[in-house]
Amino acid sequence: MQFQPQVPLAPYTTLGVGGPARWFAEAASEDDIGEALEFARQRNLPLFVLGGGSNLLVADAGYDGLVLHIALRGVERQGDIYRAGAGEDWDALVAQAVAENLAGVECLSGIPGTVGGTPVQNVGAYGQDVAETVVEVRAIEAGTGKAVIFSREECGFSYRRSRFNGQDAGKYILTSVSYKLRSDGAPALKYPELRRSLPDASEPSLAQVRETVKKIRRSKGMLLVAGDPDCHSAGSFFKNPIVDLATADRVAAIPGNDTANMPRYPESQGRVKLSAAWLIEQAGIAKGFTLGRAGVSSRHTLALINRGGAAAAELRALRDHIRAAVEERFGVWLEQEPVMLG
Ligand code: EPU
Numbered sequence: 001m002q003f004q005p006q007v008p009l010a011p012y013t014t015l016g017v018g019g020p021a022r023w024f025a026e027a028a029s030e031d032d033i034g035e036a037l038e039f040a041r042q043r044n045l046p047l048f049v050l051g052g053g054s055n056l057l058v059a060d061a062g063y064d065g066l067v068l069h070i071a072l073r074g075v076e077r078q079g080d081i082y083r084a085g086a087g088e089d090w091d092a093l094v095a096q097a098v099a100e101n102l103a104g105v106e107c108l109s110g111i112p113g114t115v116g117g118t119p120v121q122n123v124g125a126y127g128q129d130v131a132e133t134v135v136e137v138r139a140i141e142a143g144t145g146k147a148v149i150f151s152r153e154e155c156g157f158s159y160r161r162s163r164f165n166g167q168d169a170g171k172y173i174l175t176s177v178s179y180k181l182r183s184d185g186a187p188a189l190k191y192p193e194l195r196r197s198l199p200d201a202s203e204p205s206l207a208q209v210r211e212t213v214k215k216i217r218r219s220k221g222m223l224l225v226a227g228d229p230d231c232h233s234a235g236s237f238f239k240n241p242i243v244d245l246a247t248a249d250r251v252a253a254i255p256g257n258d259t260a261n262m263p264r265y266p267e268s269q270g271r272v273k274l275s276a277a278w279l280i281e282q283a284g285i286a287k288g289f290t291l292g293r294a295g296v297s298s299r300h301t302l303a304l305i306n307r308g309g310a311a312a313a314e315l316r317a318l319r320d321h322i323r324a325a326v327e328e329r330f331g332v333w334l335e336q337e338p339v340m341l342g
Contacts, residue, residue: 015315
């Protein structure tokens with residue numbers, strides 16, 4: 001295993017922004033992870049685990065520690081359970097499930113990143129999230145080097161959350177994830193926009209759902225297309241805020257909004273999920289807005305993009321500008337979704 005000094009991180013991220021790692025190594029096995037932990041411990045370096053880099057904003061100064069790129073591979077199928085190495089490409093796994101007529105992840109087509117990232121932020125889209133299918137997560141505990149196994153219940157999943165980005169952030173290095181799929185082949189069609197976009201078929205196939213989801217994502221700049229700067233993003237840059245009923249009603253009553261079309265989705269305990277994209281637009285920031293070399297995608301307000309050669313500072317300035325506008329108009333604070341490194 002090689003430890004390389006001063007490796008630029010921008011090429012390892014979908015945003016393509018940020019400085020170098022002081023040290024960089026690639027782990028293809030659990031033994032490699034052990035070696036990397038030892039390397040970092042001996043030099044007293046912090047360690048950051050890098051997957052697909054699709055939900056990451058790296059600071060311009062880079063990272064003064066060891067970045068461990070996870071390259072553990074392999075997909076095993078046992079009945080309707082897949083166990084995949086954390087470094088496997090997520091969308092390739094979805095494609096395999098669809099091809100083998102296994103349902104449960106088809107709505108998560110076209111999402112960039114690796115398998116290991118999916119339980120961390122409970123990846124979700126178009127009415128599905130991985131919390132529905134994850135049955136086991138294997139990991140190495142960074143502090144001790146010991147292998148641990150988590151059941152779904154032990155992962156602590158909620159909207160864009162798990163123990164791995166919550167109370168245990170940085171504590172575990174995920175090595176594999178098992179997903180229990182369904183061999184009945186019936187796709188999930190919960191999301192109205194997905195239902196509307198499907199070709200006229202009373203029972204669409206998994207493959208049709210996959211193609212339709214990819215088409216929708218593409219139309220929103222949320223599919224990586226080579227050479228298209230509109231998709232140099234980290235997906236949604238903000239979470240959809242979950243507020244109490246009184247706040248949702250207060251937001252809806254602010255004069256001058258397109259309130260009739262205000263998206264609101266019921267959550268547990270009487271709370272309401274608002275659309276961050278809608279709030280941003282109503283706060284006066286339109287698709288295609290630019291600030292320096294950073295900008296808002298021309299196809300989706302939540303995708304902040306690198307228009308070419310942007311610095312992390314430019315993306316932060318844009319983030320702060322958007323947050324301030326939404327807070328001033330609605331009194332709602334938008335939480336950043338991508339991880340900040342450095
Ligand atoms: N909207 C706007 N302007 C836009 C886009 C959307 O006003 O530019 C409004 C529309 O009214 C729309 C509503 O916002 O009905 C919801 O939009 P959309 O269906 O695009 O979903 P989203 O809430 O913006 C979430 C996830 C995406 C996921 C989609 C589809 C979050 C933070 N984002 O976006 O996930 O793909 O739903 O399920 O939950 C990601 O997390 O990186 C991500 C891409």
